[in-house]
Amino acid sequence: MSAADFLLAPEVQKLLMVAYAAPDQPLSSSELAQRSKLDPADVARTVEHLVGSGILKKQKPKADEAETVVVDRTFVFHDELRRIAMKSFAAAEPVRAMLRGKFKDSVLRAFVLGEDEDGALELLVVHGQLMPDETAMRAACQKLSKTLHRHLKMHVISHARFNGLTPRDPLASKLVAAGVIEVIALGDTKAQLPVEKVGLLQSAKKKLATLSRPSP
Known part of the structure; x- marks a missing residue:
């Protein structure tokens, strides 16, 4: 064999x-x-x-x-x-299957961060325009926990917060640690990027610029 x-x-x-x-x-x-x-x-x-x-x-x-x-x-x-x-049957594949099957409209990216001090599997989920239903996510994690025979610790954050992570944020340090596995990449699901909101000051500047343009 x-x-x-x-x-x-x-x-x-x-x-x-x-x-x-x-x-x-x-x-x-x-x-x-x-x-x-x-x-x-x-x-x-x-x-x-x-x-x-x-x-x-x-x-x-x-x-x-x-x-x-x-x-x-x-x-x-x-x-x-x-x-x-960990990169296949013991973590990544079951987590990927769960997220792509039940939360394909909301999960943009997802990572297996590793294990904490108590042996729990730590996961990071980045949601898009839609946020995963909290009750459904909790139930799915409980079911997956039984399948993997280990506790799961799930972090669910917005795309904006993910992009704004600073080196001082504990999640940022975990994302760059050795052994991190990206199980859902951008484009792997049907989740849509959130619509960026234009700030009031930016909106005012755009309107002012439009008004200041000479008439044709």
């Missing part, structure tokens, strides 16, 4: 999604099957494959307890594999 085939295997993706959501939490085969909604036989076979590859490691069970596995952070390609997972 090639590396690409290995990562594309649905059983591998579902188990890694669960494992990376709680990398330091020992999980038994039954817990993995429950969270991934996979057949126990498929879980057992895939876990052995992941342990044999060095991605997961077995934990010595205590008396009367089931054997558990945990993410092996010493795996030589751990960081690279985790980044690949």
